[in-house]
Amino acid sequence: KAGVTQTPRYLIKTRGQQVTLSCSPISGHRSVSWYQQTPGQGLQFLFEYFSETQRNKGNFPGRFSGRQFSNSRSEMNVSTLELGDSALYLCASSFGAGSSYEQYFGPGTRLTVT
Amino acid sequence: GESVGLHLPTLSVQEGDNSIINCAYSNSASDYFIWYKQESGKGPQFIIDIRSNMDKRQGQRVTVLLNKTVKHLSLQIAATQPGDSAVYFCAENSGGYQKVTFGTGTKLQVIP
Numbered sequence A: 001k002a003g004v005t006q007t008p009r010y011l012i013k014t015r016g017q018q019v020t021l022s023c024s025p026i027s028g029h030r031s032v033s034w035y036q037q038t039p040g041q042g043l044q045f046l047f048e049y050f051s052e053t054q055r056n057k058g059n060f061p062g063r064f065s066g067r068q069f070s071n072s073r074s075e076m077n078v079s080t081l082e083l084g085d086s087a088l089y090l091c092a093s094s095f096g097a098g099s100s101y102e103q104y105f106g107p108g109t110r111l112t113v114t
Numbered sequence B: 001g002e003s004v005g006l007h008l009p010t011l012s013v014q015e016g017d018n019s020i021i022n023c024a025y026s027n028s029a030s031d032y033f034i035w036y037k038q039e040s041g042k043g044p045q046f047i048i049d050i051r052s053n054m055d056k057r058q059g060q061r062v063t064v065l066l067n068k069t070v071k072h073l074s075l076q077i078a079a080t081q082p083g084d085s086a087v088y089f090c091a092e093n094s095g096g097y098q099k100v101t102f103g104t105g106t107k108l109q110v111i112p
Helices: none
Strands: A005-007 A010-013 A019-024 A031-038 A042-050 A053-057 A064-068 A074-078 A087-094 A109-113 B004-006 B010-014 B019-025 B032-038 B045-051 B056-058 B062-067 B072-077 B086-093 B100-102 B106-111
Touching (some): A005 A087, A010 A019, A042 B100, B019 B086
Antiparallel strands (some): A019 A074, A031 A042, A031 A087, A064 A074, B086 B106
8 A cells, every 4th residue: 555655855944934744544544743864853742643733742843733624634734934943854654542652753844934 | 751762873783783772751640652763754653662561572673671670671672684774763652542752763873
């Protein structure tokens, strides 16, 4: 079956702008998590959505937000972009329930803020 | 606070040898641990997981060991191959929700 897809793969934005990233999970998966990966901070958890509800949130400012649609696809939005927001943004999907925690990651969206 | 750390940032191993990647964690409430492999330009790939009620789990060429007494996790790769070259992350999930805390990563270099 198809894996996790993320669009766009690369993005260049200017400080102060906003950006929306998209993630399509594996069919049947209801949980989508978002992570930010930078050389300095590593992989950091942003938030997780399950059945259209934000179920958990990491320690990021309110400029970072997300949502999930009824088909489990998810978007994350970053407003008022800062240079420090340049990173690889990864989403991961899983069943999100029961005893399985196994997550499957997409290839990521590389965001560059200039 | 919660933290998951790695002992070594880079590990160089001869092809065919066994590799051992170590990880320390601090959250004693963590009940689930995962090892991921990330190749250049790709997202992390699940390798193997282990629950806190286990000490050892084996997969194909990989073994994860969990020592809860000293809060230590290790990944053993048997007969390391060039395709194993990547960054390896340990991660913990301390609750029923999918909030995963990642370690800083260890780069494994396989010398042909």
